[in-house]
Amino acid sequence: MKAILFDCDGTIADSCGVICDIMRRTFVAHGLDAPADAATRDIIGLSLDVAIARLHPGVEASLLASLVTGYRTQFRAARVEPGFREMLFPEMRGLIDRLSARDSLLLGMVTGKSRRGVAALCAEHDMAAAFSVVRTADDCPSKPHPAMVLECCEALGVGAQDTLVVGDSIYDVEMARAAGATAIGVAWGTHRPDMLFSAGAAEVAGTPGELGLLIDQWREGGLATARREVLSAVS
Structure with missing residues (x-):
């Protein structure tokens, strides 16, 4: 048995624009200059308190707590605005469904979102059943x-050496390596492929289709020749 743990924002969900917008609203509501979108994109994946502290270095604890609460309030308000949706990246839902149907694989989600945020996204897209385990910013550092x-490995009964982490940020890759798991980066999220490789990603997928091929390569025992074979298969 093997496990695949997916990041959410920037990997499954095309939510980076929404996050940047909510972060701008939150800072402005507190009388602060709104952070540049590029700065916000760079911290997506971190837990909210850590992310905001990086956007506002030296922030006092009381203001940080208020910003965290304000962000969550702004996000809940945005969810009920007409037309609001957290979209999934094209083809990712199909890939997750295909992987979750395989008896030899268990899927999980590892995300800087809150439990409430994960529940809302999974309910909106009816995909909660695909994930056997979820760990969020509410559960872990x-x-x-x-x-x-x-x-997640302990809950699934799968060793880290048999676990793959899929994510769009260097934080996902560094987390995987620290746990002894393999990491595959995705190029459609927040951090560039060269950054993901430098952080230790075994491979970086350019499309969900390529990701599926790389996952198959990993399941069969390695990624040493994956790049050449994937490029040939998708050309």
């Missing part, structure tokens, strides 16, 4: 601490 991966 922020990425890149390995706790999310290690707790």
